[in-house]
Amino acid sequence: MVRELRITPIRNGTVIDHITNGLALDVLRIIGVRELDKDSTVSIALHVRSGKIGWKDIVKVENMELSPRKVNAIALITPSATISIIRDHQVREKRSVDLPEHVTGVVRCPNINCISNQGEPIESDFRVVRRRPVVLRCTYCDRQVTDFLRHLA
Amino acid sequence: MSLRGRDIVSIRDLSTEEINEILDRARKLIPIAEGKKSSDALDGRVVATAFFEPSTRTRLSFEAAVQRLGGRCLTIADIGVTSMRKGESLYDTIRMLSSYSDAIVLRHPNEGAARLAADASDQPVINAGDGANQHPTQALLDLMAIEESFGTLAGLKVVLLGDLKYGRTVHSLSLALAQYGSEMVLSAPKALALPEDLRSELDSLGAKITEEPEIKRAVRDADVLYVTRIQKERFPDEGEYRTVAGSYRVDASVLEGAKPRLIVLHPLPRAGEVDPEVDRTPHAAYFRQAFLAVPVRMALLSSILPSGRAG
Numbered sequence: 001m002v003r004e005l006r007i008t009p010i011r012n013g014t015v016i017d018h019i020t021n022g023l024a025l026d027v028l029r030i031i032g033v034r035e036l037d038k039d040s041t042v043s044i045a046l047h048v049r050s051g052k053i054g055w056k057d058i059v060k061v062e063n064m065e066l067s068p069r070k071v072n073a074i075a076l077i078t079p080s081a082t083i084s085i086i087r088d089h090q091v092r093e094k095r096s097v098d099l100p101e102h103v104t105g106v107v108r109c110p111n112i113n114c115i116s117n118q119g120e121p122i123e124s125d126f127r128v129v130r131r132r133p134v135v136l137r138c139t140y141c142d143r144q145v146t147d148f149l150r151h152l153a
Numbered sequence: 154m155s156l157r158g159r160d161i162v163s164i165r166d167l168s169t170e171e172i173n174e175i176l177d178r179a180r181k182l183i184p185i186a187e188g189k190k191s192s193d194a195l196d197g198r199v200v201a202t203a204f205f206e207p208s209t210r211t212r213l214s215f216e217a218a219v220q221r222l223g224g225r226c227l228t229i230a231d232i233g234v235t236s237m238r239k240g241e242s243l244y245d246t247i248r249m250l251s252s253y254s255d256a257i258v259l260r261h262p263n264e265g266a267a268r269l270a271a272d273a274s275d276q277p278v279i280n281a282g283d284g285a286n287q288h289p290t291q292a293l294l295d296l297m298a299i300e301e302s303f304g305t306l307a308g309l310k311v312v313l314l315g316d317l318k319y320g321r322t323v324h325s326l327s328l329a330l331a332q333y334g335s336e337m338v339l340s341a342p343k344a345l346a347l348p349e350d351l352r353s354e355l356d357s358l359g360a361k362i363t364e365e366p367e368i369k370r371a372v373r374d375a376d377v378l379y380v381t382r383i384q385k386e387r388f389p390d391e392g393e394y395r396t397v398a399g400s401y402r403v404d405a406s407v408l409e410g411a412k413p414r415l416i417v418l419h420p421l422p423r424a425g426e427v428d429p430e431v432d433r434t435p436h437a438a439y440f441r442q443a444f445l446a447v448p449v450r451m452a453l454l455s456s457i458l459p460s461g462r463a464g
Contacts, residue, residue: 113285139268
């Protein structure tokens with residue numbers, strides 16, 4: 001009950017739970033708060049006790065369901081996260097974020113000389129070469145990336 | 154596994170068996186590469202050689218390979234004469250070229266250009282060097298030069314000397330050598346060390362790698378000394394280049410304590426890192442290596458492309 005008081009329930013929207021402690025603001029950056037309806041409320045809880053991962057952050061966003069691309073971006077920075085879709089106060093869908101084998105259009109290649117950074121009509125594309133911790137390899141130039149926050153597209 | 158219709162973008166695209174198959178075929182093609190026999194294996198085939206960076210050996214040996222097998226080339230040797238000067242994308246350029254030819258050989262200054270070309274093209278694409286990334290066909294001919302001297306690729310000690318950071322030939326060669334269980338000795342100025350992610354990939358492949366910056370010590374028990382030029386054109390600024398320019402040089406005195414059978418290889422061009430006096434020693438194998446580019450590229454093209462009209 002105490003937890004409910006800390007973050008108000010939402011009628012429609014998305015709850016991103018089990019975010020690695022300290023990364024809620026980065027998750028907000030991925031969600032793109034500026035794209036939200038002006039009447040939507042965004043609630044953030046930082047440093048919340050979690051039985052599952054020790055300490056966690058939580059983000060609740062009203063009137064928004066995340067695109068697969070945004071879910072992939074969240075999976076990159078906090079693979080422990082779970083996503084619940086709320087409709088009429090009910091949890092309609094709950095799942096953990098799951099990285100596909102390829103991550104497309106989410107991260108820019110850190111290699112400035114990579115062909116994917118030269119204005120060609122292509123999207124960035126990375127193969128997931130390791131999942132815990134996540135390591136990506138650029139499909140084009142083979143450069144490995146681990147620092148995703150600095151290179152989000 | 155058949156190589157027919159395959160893209161060769163990275164040396165990672167080839168298994169050990171496939172590399173062996175290419176080298177076997179290349180050995181048989183040497184008399185044709187030398188002009189002592191003729192072939193019409195690529196009769197009626199058109200290969201586009203699109204070179205957006207300077208090249209002497211790679212482009213000419215590919216073109217010699219096509220012509221020795223009875224095929225024809227469409228050549229772009231200067232970006233200035235293409236519509237890319239007008240802002241056309243590489244993607245569109247390759248789409249167009251793939252409709253004019255049966256295969257595309259591409260050199261480009263940007264890493265990953267060959268992978269993009271392979272996506273854009275309906276025809277097989279062979280990477281002839283993409284920035285500082287990969288040069289898989291050079292690795293194949295390097296392997297052939299080593300095998301020709303020692304009769305094997307296994308159990309040899311190979312020193313990789315020079316610009317291991319930007320040198321795409323060593324990036325491809327080191328991955329290939331790892332497949333054959335060769336021992337590698339990395340000899341490079343600190344600023345030109347092998348990229349970390351490639352180093353960890355080699356480690357994960359179980360490659361035996363040591364480091365020895367002092368050339369004479371590195372060469373002592375080696376079978377192969379593979380020298381590279383400092384890739385001046387890849388440095389982000391002139392100042393960084395000047396800190397390493399001229400930092401290593403192989404001359405006859407460096408080779409004094411080496412094994413008599415040591416061979417010196419270099420992808421060429423050289424820019425002072427191998428003294429011409431080495432040419433007169435039995436160690437010099439780089440001109441033979443340059444010749445082997447022709448049979449190796451013949452082998453690759455005839456494996457990838459279907460036989461010509463007469464085939």
